[in-house]
Amino acid sequence: MNRFSMIKLIRSLVPALAILGFAGGALAETAAPLEADVCIYGATSGGVTAAMAASRQHCSVILVEPKRHVGGLSAGGLGETDVGRPMAITGLARQFYRDLGRQYGVFEAWNFEPHAAEELYLHYLENAHVRTLLRRRVNAVEKEGTRIQSITIEPSEPSADEGLEKIRAKVFIDCTYEGDLMARAGVGYVVGREANSVYGETKDGVEPGPRHQFPDGVNPYMREGDPSSGLIFGVSPEPLAPTGTGDKKVQAYCFRLCLTKNPENQIPFTRPDSYDPAKYELSRRLIRANPPKSLKSLNNLLIISGMPNQKTDINSLAGQSTDFYGANWSYPDGDYAERARIWKEHEEYTKGLVWFLATDEAVPEAIRNEMRSYGWPKDEYKDNGGFTHELYVREARRMVGEYVMSEQNCRGERTVDDGIAFASYNMDAHHCQTVIVNGMVKNEGEVTVHLDREYPVSYRALTPNRNECTNLLVPVCLSASHIAYGSIRMEPVFMSLGQAAGIAAGMAAKSGGTVQAALVSDSVSRGAGKDGLGLDVAALLRSLGTDPYLDGRPADVHSHWLRQAAEIEREGDWKEVAETAWASNEKFLRCEKPAARQRLYFRPKVDRAGIYDVTFYNPVSNLPLKPGKVTVRIRCADGEKTVTYDPAAHSTLNSRTFSFGQFPFKPGGATEVEIIADGLDVPVQAMMISLIAKSPEP
16 A cells, blocks of 8 residues: 555544544533633643643633643653754744743753753743643544534543543644544544655655664574574564665654652662563673673763753663664554553563663673662652653654645755744654664664754644644644654754644634635735635744744844854954754854954844843854853943853853843944954854843833
């Protein structure tokens, strides 16, 4: 069956599934349906942001979340933000990281603790007066023509004593990682990887990537060299398909582990009841196949990112790690019972891996001791024994909507004129499976492709085809190929897409029209369109551009040495150096010689008068930054001001963007930020100056 036949089959089956309900239960009419202008399903980071944006459109909002917590992965352990290029993150998403920064005493916090993120999201929802229903999941969807009339929700936990409830709304937004509301609404979607030929791509489909790979020589059989003994746990007998072949395999899921080294805040690791040492034979063979000198610390087996207050965000690394290859393929289309089974298997595997690394004699002693120095944090996930409540569902369903984002969009070979957010992270996909290649164990599916710059995500990628559903927006399981989704699927981007979806939902709720862009001769209209029913995309773009924080403040003003080259002047010897953090191919300027006159002049263009934070972006490089004082001269509406900063004090991820202070600026006035590195024996580096408005115009 080819891909388009598969989509057609899914579309034919989904309405029947919607009538039956996902759990197979019969529908029950509720006496008093809940009503709102906008109903959002999924309190992920994108869902919370969508709720805030819709509320600020003066809409009533109901937010439904199947779990007990809000914030998705951002509150579930993914504290090491997948930024890409920071200037691509705008609006409410950027405000989130600045609000977190205030908790940690920095201008912006890109590394943070799970509870800090969740508390902030809860604060947002309370201030926005969003009615939030936790521990509820969708049971069925009722449609009339192409419009969702209502959804029926049910308790998602046996302890919840509420019965079925019906919610009616003018517009719905699916912000789940799984796309459950979208699927039940009869919207077409795919699961797995397209063949490269479908969209003319090069990195979709089967991809035997070199990273996170097994070294040559690892044997796949229980008795090494004896195929009759059977395969060890985790190895698939399926032959490897040709590179670029499409399939329904899904990149691996994992738990992002928040651990702590603080003994006073630790819950000690214990042997899980389900622990089976045989499940980690692949890890034993991986360790044995590596030279001892390459396995000196836990960092050789796990990506350990430091978080505030002696905590971590741990991600998968090496050939065998926290990623559970091949165990999640039935998750996207699985019913609730199937997903619960997969979730539990992942949890047991992960806790078992921690125990294996802490106790198994195959693990070098230094690594075992290091693992035992950690524990589950007492002050995180208090209702779950210190273990995260969020499985990292990297990819599940992907809608096939009015526009499909593809590899060409990511590379800048194709662009759109209805971009409502920017993405900039790598094209990034984790392995899908562990297979046998030439008699040896190998992983398959990993892709890492650095991008040259940020790119716009189309509004149409959030809208279903108009013959399927006309009052639903899908900003998380949006319309994208597998590999394009690998770049877009980052939490900051989900928040930006959620904001756009919330504004668009408010516009559609007020107009009574469709969420799809208005059409004129099959082209996207810059206005309301001759049918008078479609969404005014031009108005949406204006809102995002002129009021990104939804409080009257203007957009940030960036002066980037490459993006706004006409605004930058260099004096002296400034080298171009590659950025090394945040999965970026960005370049920055670095001055290393103590010459007599070394200056950088940033002259951002200010369109609206106001008080602005003058912020400096301090790139991270492999070269150390020495302590010292760099003079900065700022020309603003009040004349000339001078400040200093220490490059070494602002070289960590959580402090690399910092403020020189607040100054008044006005259009047409002298606006200049001069970095003075004259005669300094201190490396000075810079990428951009940004002006951040503190309040709306008076």
